[in-house]
Amino acid sequence: MIRDSIVNVTEAQAKLNKLIDRDSFAISRHGKVVGVFLSRDRIEALLESMELLGKPEFATALEDLKSGRMKLYDAEKLDEEMSG
Numbered sequence: 707m708i709r710d711s712i713v714n715v716t717e718a719q720a721k722l723n724k725l726i727d728r729d730s731f732a733i734s735r736h737g738k739v740v741g742v743f744l745s746r747d748r749i750e751a752l753l754e755s756m757e758l759l760g761k762p763e764f765a766t767a768l769e770d771l772k773s774g775r776m777k778l779y780d781a782e783k784l785d786e787e788m789s790g
Contacts, residue, residue: 712739 712732718725725731729748733741744752758764770776 715740 711728711730712734713721713725715733715735718731718733725743726745728743728745730742730744732739733743767776771778
């Protein structure tokens with residue numbers, strides 16, 4: 707976790723209204739992280755990533771992409787080509 711995203715318990719209590727506008731932050735007590743806040747958007751993105759990573763076909767596609775076996779296309783360019 708990035709250093710400036712860690713706040714101590716006292717600061718978290720005092721600034722909670724402003725802190726919850728962040729995507730994420732950690733709360734520390736006596737210099738140790740004791741809790742983490744994740745925004746709803748961040749949690750939904752994590753859940754979606756977990757779902758995708760659990761699908762064998764996604765893992766294969768990701769492997770193909772990393773190895774260069776998969777070709778990527780620009781979606782806007784394809785739309786133009788197909789509608790023209």
